[in-house]
Amino acid sequence: MCVCYIISEICQNIDTKYKRGKKITKNDIEQLSIAIQSTTKKIQEILFDKQSDTLFEKLSYEDTKKLFYVIKQRISKSDMLESKKINSLLKNLNTLVDTSELAEWEKEIETFEYDKALEIMSRWKF
Numbered sequence: 001m002c003v004c005y006i007i008s009e010i011c012q013n014i015d016t017k018y019k020r021g022k023k024i025t026k027n028d029i030e031q032l033s034i035a036i037q038s039t040t041k042k043i044q045e046i047l048f049d050k051q052s053d054t055l056f057e058k059l060s061y062e063d064t065k066k067l068f069y070v071i072k073q074r075i076s077k078s079d080m081l082e083s084k085k086i087n088s089l090l091k092n093l094n095t096l097v098d099t100s101e102l103a104e105w106e107k108e109i110e111t112f113e114y115d116k117a118l119e120i121m122s123r124w125k126f
Contacts, residue, residue, distance in 0.1 A: 007039060010028070040112070059092045065126045067085065068089060068126065075109075075114045075117055075118055076114075076118060081109065086106075096124075096126075101124075105121065
């Protein structure tokens with residue numbers, strides 16, 4: 001069964017209990033938390049498929065700058081990001097931005113902490 005359906009069933013169970021005035025147990029919340037973590041992990045596996053790292057196209061400075069602003073705009077709208085674009089930006093920024101900041105930014109993107117990712121990006125000057 002797809003993890004998204006499991007989340008739906010757990011949420012329906014919690015909703016039914018809530019509407020009937022029944023106690024929502026710690027176990028209910030734990031099940032939901034586990035299902036959400038599992039879903040997040042699956043999404044990350046799909047979005048950040050490291051196999052796409054095999055080929056790398058070096059972009060010009062202007063194209064890197066354009067990709068930076070496209071991704072920054074998508075993050076600001078909390079849109080999903082394509083792993084190929086993220087990987088391309090990471091590799092093309094490697095010589096323009098501190099590598100520890102790039103690693104921190106990648107971590108925030110992978111955990112969907114878009115506000116923190118935007119904060120990091122705001123420090124990068126083009």
